Amino acid sequence: MTALPPEPVRKLGLVIDLDTCVGCHACVIACKGWNDVAYGAPLGDADAYGADPSGAFLNRVHSYEVQPPDGPAQHVHFPRSCLHCDSAPCVPVCPTGASYKRAEDGIVLVNEDACIGCGLCAWACPYGAREMDPSAGVMKKCTLCVDRIYNDALPEQDREPACVRTCPSNARHFGDLADPESAASQLVEARGGFALMPETGAAPVNRYLPPREKDWDETGWGDETDVLAPWLAPVAEEPQGFLGWLDRTLGKV
């Protein structure tokens, strides 16, 4: 059993923009690629070319449909990974102390040398953010690329999580969410970022930015009638009238 540290001064985390995520899975594979060669055991893929392939992924993208009461159905892409909770429920349940939260930056990690693969932490996680490695038998989870962000072997601009570096639609941002002046915090402030399922009490650090309001009134002009309707005020109803308008308009030029 492991104790959570006192509330860290820095809370590193991700800010994920559901308004620009197109569901391309770039982050999923970039994460897989880095973590296959970096932190801990390689990420296993059981039955990779078989009937039931099953690999460990630290980040997955799900798609959901939202049906507003009046308006067309919407489709939301939702990337899911460890939220590096302040009150991470996965940490205290660990019988060996393998699961822990770093005091200096709040990153939640698994010390694979001490992990016995019992899976208690995965049961405890309300977000389903941990996966058992099918080959190594140890618990895998997002490390926030702790071995990239402090990695002096990498160029400075690459010292960010692999998912953030690769995201083509700029839907993933990384920073210190305890610092209100950080770019990540500013983004959360400006866009109404929210914590996922706060009712769990886990106090996630990661934030999601909501999709902005969608869809014009399907049946009319909505509240923009006065602004938009004049743009279609007819100058003519038939070709001769149009050519007359053309004459008048060009005559003025």
Place this chain on the structure above:
Amino acid sequence: MSDQPTPDLAPRVSDTIRKTTCYMCACRCGIDVHLRQGRPVLIEGNRDHPKNRGVLCAKGAAGLKQVTSPARLRAPLRRVGPRGSGQFREISWDEALDTALSWLKPLHDAAPEKLAFFTGRDQSQSLTGWWAEQFGTPNHAAHGGLCSVNMAAAGIYTLGGSFWEFGAPDWDHAKLLLLFGVAEDHDSNPIKMGLARLKARGARIVGVNPIRSGYSAIADAWVAITPGTDGLFILSLVHELLKAGRIDLDFLARFSNAPVLLDSDPASPTRGLFLRDDAGRPQVIDRRTGKLAPWDGQGVQPDLRGRLRRAGVTHVSVMHEMADRYLAPHWAPEAVAGRCGVTPAQIRRIAAELARAAFDDPVILHRPWTDFRGHRHDSMVGRAVAVHAMRGISAHSNGFQTARALHLLQTLLGAVETPGSFRFKPPYPKPADAHPRPHSRTTPGQPLPGPALGYPQGPEDLALRPDGTPARIDKAFSWENPLSVHGLLHMVIPNAAAGDPYRIDTLFLYMANMAWNSSMNTRGTIDMLTAQDGDGYVIPHIIVSDAYSSETVAYADLVLPDTTYLERHDCISLLDRPISEPDRAADAIRWPVVTPDRDVRPFQSVLLDLGARLGLPGMTRNGAPRYRDYADYITTHERRPGIGPLAGWRSGPAGIAHGRGDPNEAQLQSYIANGGVFQAEIPAEAQYFKPWNAAYQDWAVTFGLADAPQPYLIQLWCEPLRRFQLAAEGHGVIQPPDHLRGRIIATHDPLPGWHAPMSDGFEDPVEYPIHALSQRPMAMYHSWGSQNAWLRQIHGHNPLYLPTLWWDRLTLKEGDWVRVISSRGTLTVPAAHMAALNPHTVWTWNAIGKRKGAWGLDPAAPEATRGFLLNHIISELLPDRGDGRRWANSDPVTGQAAWFDLRVRLEKSAAPTESQPAFAPVSPPPGTGPSATEDAC
């Protein structure tokens, strides 16, 4: 915490990083390949690459797994069992090349057209096209005919360029993006990056797509259009904008052919052709004088209202014709909305949004520039409406006219090459008449007189034999589809099997999966590949080159195993499908960053080797091979003096030169030293209005993209189409067969129009009330991805997604299966519900379904047991009319495969043990299959 573990925070994951170019789709981003002791361990995006600026999609990062794929071929193969059995023996390269030569040499010497050489997702068409030309066969094309030739051809004939690698939205200035039917694209990462930039500026995105997924999912507004009606929808927008006078008159007058005068005399044999002067220049009325003037005369101010009676013939401007056409009430929103599956109010709303974005607040860049008529402009004024489209509107039998309609809409708004709108990427803009014409006259033992593919300007450019029948095996450039500028890959095998227009001897395929997901009527195609007559197979020889054991490999007589993209040289050339961006010309290379561990050779080098062994003139010098390999070709080949496959680091009179220059032995080293890519920024005053901007035209000549300035007008009235119509009306000496006259007149409208998909005339929409589409997933590119251990865990099978209306009507629940019935056949497949759909459209992911035994997968893989292809129930031919003719299921202008015209009906089904139809397994070729690799751990 004192006992907190201390992980290694600075691991060195690789000992070497090599920068090359991705090949996991047609986007072709820059990649950093991390190597550990020579083996690739990680792929990241190259931050200095103009295409992706460091980001990388799922496919690109998963490219590692292509190298270790169990589907990789190991050595050349010679078939030993019947075709399709997958029984091969491995042979040496000497035997392989001797075998190929023994088939090809007699054809070259006696009947070059008996070789049909077609490529699939190939990115070396500049080489393969040139090779076919040197061999002397007209029967060459890549896969454009089954992909998006409607868009490419409409773009080039109308605007002088198209979308994807040819042009892009002005992401920095657009305020409204109209996005038609794009699921995943050639410009994969740039589009994603661009959408994010639009959103960051608060620009709005409208998705016009029967399916609200991917890019349309993040759009601000969604138009759930009925497939095949995009043209109606667009022309209704045109109607509304014209009626409201919300059009850019200045742009139309200066830069389009709206002011050009047409012969409008109904009795004239040149009706609908431009009035030209003795030098052949189309004429306008000059507002300064009220008199005729050539369109490009210095200082001329073309008058949109032009009208002239001369020699008894009335001539009016194209603008008059457009007013007559598009103000007609049958384009009004009320008249089209029902067919489009939208409301009239939605059409009006979007028309108004377009007008506001274009005209309320023009984008003004303070960059003075001079146009081709010598007129100096103080600034660049643009319209902040961008448009992007791809296969969604293209893969219909009315797709050419629909794409033309979209370009008409852009032009009316002044939204082409202006700030905020749509921008060309070098070497585009390039008008249709600056491209070669098609060549098809064969001479035994000799090259073709020019490239097989080109851009016809009228009936005289068709590829016809002296008796008027098609000269090409795919019937490209025939009266059945005159502007088939990318050929018709989907018709090669059916036509060869039918001997229509003739039989061939050898079918040579590169990376084209014709026995599976690249053919319509899969089962029928397989039967054609194995069909026999008295002398053996109807197609006597089949050569396939691929790196992987695709379904098609099983049908080859000879297999030439290719390397992966990390193991060979390539050039992403400005002569081919460029990777430029609107503000810069760019090209790039691939180079062997990994050494192959097996007896495979890069196809392009093999092709040059074969060419030398055949003695083809371009590939030999004094009887010896002209090129050592593809790398040597890339460096030393010149297409025109000073112009080669790569523009960077050539050799000039005073040292290194870019664009034009002599070959430079050290060129590839310079590319490698610069991250595999070359970029040349276009001067700021030349970055917009490129077709008309004298500074751009001069830059393009200096750089070598053209040999002389070639300004042109946007061709709203497409005169080549009118020439085909005139022939069909009986004018001229080159005449279509009678049975095609009516169709040509109806579909070759010189102004953008709309006609119902061709198959609607033969398949009862009441009997088949549902549209069925496929989409390419963002994490998978065609058939390649399924062999990839990581990507197949994202898309391992593909249900059929049904809209709520049909889900409820069939009382389906999760886990149910449905029968999907077209006029061609029946599928039985897993069903899934999706609400965000056009109410009469079903869809599935493209090319996930696999045949058992192919692609190195276990026969029980979900791709084979629950995956499926719509291809099985799409025919390459329209339903039989009982007239004895084979009517292609293709666009009548371009020959584009009409995949998305598919109509079906649905029935609930008991769950079978696997998706139907099930095909017998093929045997994996030697060295492939799920046990062939240790990578599975």
